[in-house]
Amino acid sequence: QVQLVESGGGLVQPGGSLRLSCAASGFTVSLYAVTxxxxxxxxxREFVARISSGGGSTDYADSLKGRFTISRDDAKxxxxxxxxxxxxxxxxxxxxxxxxxxxxxxxxxxxxx
Numbered sequence: 001q002v003q004l005v006e007s008g009g010g011l012v013q014p015g016g017s018l019r020l021s022c023a024a025s026g027f028t029v030s031l032y033a034v035t036x037x038x039x040x041x042x043x044x045r046e047f048v049a050r051i052s053s054g055g056g057s058t059d060y061a062d063s064l065k066g067r068f069t070i071s072r073d074d075a076k077x078x079x080x081x082x083x084x085x086x087x088x089x090x091x092x093x094x095x096x097x098x099x100x101x102x103x104x105x106x107x108x109x110x111x112x113x
Contacts, residue, residue: 001025001026002025002026002027002101003024003026004022004024004025004034004098004101004104005022005025006020006021006022006095007107008020008021009106009107009108010109010110011112012110012111013112014086014111015085015086016111017082017083017086018083018086018109019082020081020094020096021079022079022080022096023076024078024079027100028074028077029072029077029078029098030053030055030072030074030077032098032099033050033052033098034072034096034097034098035047035048035049035050035051035097035098036049036050036079036081036094036095036097037096037097038092038093038095039093040092043092048061048094049061049064049069050070051071055074067083067084067085068081068082069082069084081094086109086111087111088112089111090109091109091110091112092108093106093107094106094108094109
Protein backbone atom coordinates (compact mmCIF):
# COMPACT_ATOMS: atom_id res chain seq x y z
CA GLN A 1 0.00 0.00 0.00
CA VAL A 2 1.34 3.39 -1.00
CA GLN A 3 1.19 5.61 2.05
CA LEU A 4 2.95 8.00 4.40
CA VAL A 5 2.45 7.45 8.12
CA GLU A 6 3.10 10.23 10.60
CA SER A 7 4.34 9.64 14.14
CA GLY A 8 6.25 11.28 16.96
CA GLY A 9 3.69 13.74 18.23
CA GLY A 10 2.82 14.22 21.86
CA LEU A 11 2.49 16.65 24.72
CA VAL A 12 5.44 18.99 25.25
CA GLN A 13 6.00 22.06 27.37
CA PRO A 14 6.59 25.46 25.79
CA GLY A 15 10.22 25.74 24.76
CA GLY A 16 10.53 22.01 24.26
CA SER A 17 11.35 20.02 21.16
CA LEU A 18 9.87 17.16 19.17
CA ARG A 19 10.88 15.25 16.10
CA LEU A 20 8.10 14.03 13.86
CA SER A 21 8.58 11.13 11.47
CA CYS A 22 6.90 10.50 8.14
CA ALA A 23 7.50 6.90 7.10
CA ALA A 24 6.84 5.88 3.53
CA SER A 25 5.67 2.47 2.44
CA GLY A 26 4.93 1.08 -0.99
CA PHE A 27 7.11 3.59 -2.79
CA THR A 28 10.56 5.17 -2.71
CA VAL A 29 10.14 8.49 -0.98
CA SER A 30 13.49 9.83 -2.19
CA LEU A 31 12.00 10.20 -5.66
CA TYR A 32 9.37 12.66 -4.50
CA ALA A 33 9.05 15.95 -2.71
CA VAL A 34 7.38 15.71 0.68
CA THR A 35 5.49 18.47 2.42
CA UNK A 36 4.50 18.86 6.07
CA UNK A 37 1.25 20.62 6.88
CA UNK A 38 -0.58 21.29 10.11
CA UNK A 39 -4.11 22.01 11.16
CA UNK A 40 -4.93 23.69 14.45
CA UNK A 41 -8.38 23.42 16.03
CA UNK A 42 -10.85 25.62 14.21
CA UNK A 43 -8.34 26.64 11.56
CA UNK A 44 -7.55 25.64 8.01
CA ARG A 45 -4.70 23.33 7.17
CA GLU A 46 -1.51 25.30 6.55
CA PHE A 47 1.88 24.74 4.95
CA VAL A 48 4.77 24.04 7.31
CA ALA A 49 7.76 22.85 5.30
CA ARG A 50 8.73 21.09 2.10
CA ILE A 51 11.75 19.09 1.01
CA SER A 52 12.58 18.30 -2.58
CA SER A 53 13.29 14.89 -4.01
CA GLY A 54 16.89 14.16 -3.12
CA GLY A 55 16.76 16.67 -0.29
CA GLY A 56 18.68 19.41 -2.05
CA SER A 57 16.06 22.07 -1.48
CA THR A 58 13.91 22.97 1.49
CA ASP A 59 11.26 25.59 2.07
CA TYR A 60 9.52 26.78 5.22
CA ALA A 61 6.60 28.88 6.29
CA ASP A 62 8.06 32.27 7.11
CA SER A 63 6.81 32.18 10.68
CA LEU A 64 8.58 28.87 11.35
CA LYS A 65 12.00 29.54 9.88
CA GLY A 66 14.74 29.00 12.42
CA ARG A 67 12.66 26.74 14.67
CA PHE A 68 11.63 23.90 12.35
CA THR A 69 13.93 21.77 10.20
CA ILE A 70 12.83 19.26 7.56
CA SER A 71 15.16 16.46 6.55
CA ARG A 72 15.05 13.03 5.00
CA ASP A 73 16.79 9.70 5.52
CA ASP A 74 16.43 7.88 2.26
CA ALA A 75 17.92 4.70 3.68
CA LYS A 76 15.00 4.59 6.11
CA UNK A 77 12.52 5.84 3.53
CA UNK A 78 11.51 8.50 6.04
CA UNK A 79 11.17 12.26 6.22
CA UNK A 80 11.51 14.13 9.52
CA UNK A 81 10.38 17.41 10.98
CA UNK A 82 12.51 18.63 13.86
CA UNK A 83 10.66 21.23 15.90
CA UNK A 84 12.42 23.36 18.49
CA UNK A 85 11.40 26.08 20.94
CA UNK A 86 7.79 24.99 20.60
CA UNK A 87 5.03 27.44 21.39
CA UNK A 88 1.39 26.89 22.33
CA UNK A 89 0.40 28.16 18.88
CA UNK A 90 2.24 25.19 17.36
CA UNK A 91 -0.47 22.94 18.77
CA UNK A 92 -2.02 21.15 15.80
CA UNK A 93 -2.33 17.88 13.96
CA UNK A 94 0.68 17.52 11.68
CA UNK A 95 0.44 15.76 8.32
CA UNK A 96 2.95 14.80 5.65
CA UNK A 97 2.03 14.48 2.01
CA UNK A 98 3.50 13.62 -1.37
CA UNK A 99 1.89 13.52 -4.79
CA UNK A 100 1.81 9.73 -4.47
CA UNK A 101 -0.33 9.68 -1.34
CA UNK A 102 -3.62 10.74 0.12
CA UNK A 103 -3.95 12.44 3.48
CA UNK A 104 -3.09 10.28 6.46
CA UNK A 105 -4.33 10.51 10.02
CA UNK A 106 -1.59 12.86 11.12
CA UNK A 107 0.09 13.11 14.48
CA UNK A 108 -1.12 15.36 17.28
CA UNK A 109 1.28 17.89 18.77
CA UNK A 110 0.17 19.68 21.91
CA UNK A 111 2.29 22.42 23.43
CA UNK A 112 1.13 23.24 26.92
CA UNK A 113 2.41 23.70 30.43
